[in-house]
Amino acid sequence: MRFTIITLATLASSAAAVGNAIIKNNCPQTIYAWSVGGDIGPKQTIGTGKQYSEQLHRDPKSGGIALKMTKVNDGLWTGAPEQIFSYSLDGALVWYDLSTVFGEPFSGQHIKVTSEGGPTIDWPKGTNPGGSQVKVGNSEKNVVFTACA
Structure with a gap:
C-alpha cells in the first residue's frame, strides 16, 4: 500500500512538470517585454546577452499568453512595432507561434x-517568411525565442 501511494505521488508530481517560455537577447540593443494574458504583467528589461524566463502556464481569463516585445522603452503603450511570441498550454502539449503588430521590430x-524535440519557427530576416507559424511541442520542455540568433 505504501509503495502505491509513493508511486501515485511521484506520477502526479511528474505530470505537473512544465517547461519555461524564455526570451534570449543576443542583439546589441535592449529588448522590453510584457507577459500578456487576461492581464498585463510588469515590463521586463532584457539587456544584450540576458534573458527573461517564465514557467509555461495557462491564463484563466484568456487561455493563452503573449510575450510582447519592443525595442522601445514602454513601446507597448506607444504603438511601437511589437514582436509577439505566443504560447498556449494544453496538458502535455504547448502550442507556440510568432507574429507581429504595428510593424516588424x-x-x-x-x-x-x-x-x-519540437519544430522550430525560423525568421532568418526578422520578417514572416510566409505560411503558418503555429507549432506544437512537449509542455515539459522549454520554448525559447532567440533575438539575433
Missing part, C-alpha cells in the same frame, strides 16, 4: 523559436 535580424 526585428526586420533584418535573425529570430527563431525552438523547443527540444
